[in-house]
Amino acid sequence: MKPAFSVIFLTTLIGAAQGLFLALFTHQSYALFGLLPMQSDEFYGNGSAIAMLLLGGGLFAAIFHLGKPIYMITRAWRGILQWRTSWLSRELIALPAFMGVVFLFGVSHLAGFRPVLLTLPSGQPIDLSFVLGVVGTLLAFTLFVCTAMIYACLRFLREWNSPLTVINYILMGGSSGFILAAFYAASAAPDQADFFVGWAIIITVLAFAGRAASLVRNARLKPKSTMQTAIGVKHPYIVQRSMGAMGGTFNTREYFHGKSIAFMRAIKPAFLIMAFVVPLALLAFGLFTPSLLGVAFVLQYIGLLAERWFFFAQANHPQNLYYQTIG
């Protein structure tokens, strides 16, 4: 497939935002039960604001995935109508819902509006921000699943049609968000940075394993559709002589990444190093040198952009069987 930069930015930006929110709320949950010192409202509130910025950036990128940007105003609202069947429609519902809850979570902290809603049997008070955090956590995972299922549900794009797609979207978004949280904590609450760095290392290792597993799986895929099933002729030698167009068509532009085999070979180790190996090394050093955490986030984000590009480019659409030659 031809990678669309709008979708590459959308999925990586909101992935980081979801991970950041999950990191912040994980910390608040630990703190609620006394496992970590509770931080100031500004810590959670400002962190949510950063998540909101990333989500806004993702939403802005998504505008350019529409046929015309004006469709965002005139037609995009229709996108939520088919939630019964379309994962894209579900994502279009989950994204604003998640944004709304992150916003309210941040506001409840920054405004200090945290009325106690219920008390646990242990006497632990549960305030509004905690309830919002639980809802936000559920929505963050819902959004991860919706985003990944857009690709994983397409059964003939076999590189995507796997549970690994969903797992990897969650893990890579989580890794990105936790590294950002570690960097944020290094400046806003330095004594808490190690907590985020620890989780970031665990999630990044898991993401590395998950992505490597999907690469191994994809390398072993054998195409189900062949020239023979595409035109229904049983003969081992079938060569296309004409595609029915001379100057290329939508079908020759949309379904192929347009890069050389050498480029595809080079970008695979490149993104594995940039998105997983380098951040892991910097996280390990970041335990002693917090400023490296910012470098880790930025370098990993570039690596994740490359990863997402490769994710789209690697999918081989069966329609390409019908478009093999210009003539």
Added chain:
Amino acid sequence: MTQLALVIDLNVCVGCSACVTSCKEWNTSGSAGPLCDENPYGLNPTGTFFNRVQTFEIGQFPHSETLHFPKSCLHCEDPPCVPVCPTGASYKRKEDGIVLVDYDKCIGCKYCTWACPYGAREIDEKSKVMKKCTLCVDRIYDMSMPEADRKPSCVKACPTSARLFGDIHDPESAVSLAIREEGGYALMPEWGTHPANHYLPRRKTKLKIHMDELERADNPLKVDGHLPKPAKDASSMDDASAW
């Protein structure tokens, strides 16, 4: 239930592309607006088409043959492009099974093209909405036309009658008969999309002559040549009685 469809006979398609031009002419002139072209007279002309004729070479020279292969939306009975559409712009009509796009609802996200294994949909680069074969839905129900003209434009144009049009759910229709009796098949059956359009394979007419058609079969004792019958190369009864 009705399922309108095309049945394309690859045995008689000569690859003239009359269906392509006729389709483009009809569908670029309708009330739904033009099917846009870019550089139509330039070096790299490109544009939106509902139907294309492709050509394949089967086998290796000298034992090769040319296959002309018209390709358009197959109006799948279980269309994978429809459920993925977030806006409901893509839909399958209950009354006749035609898969259509509502150009006023489409947001041009191209998700349906990812979900179609056949590459049957093309985005219009000017209006930025998805377009595809409509089976000339604005033609086949037009009562102002003579009944003979209420067929898709491509079907009307085909000089070799390689394109049949009808209801494949009606077992007595010409298309059902053709599928049943001429070996009609669907493309990429492995994905379970159940395309409504079918293709009839290339078939060769061969005259089969068996040995017993050349020699007498009712000669169990092999007594040809024995008396009273003369041998095959001997003079016959007619010869014998003609003196």
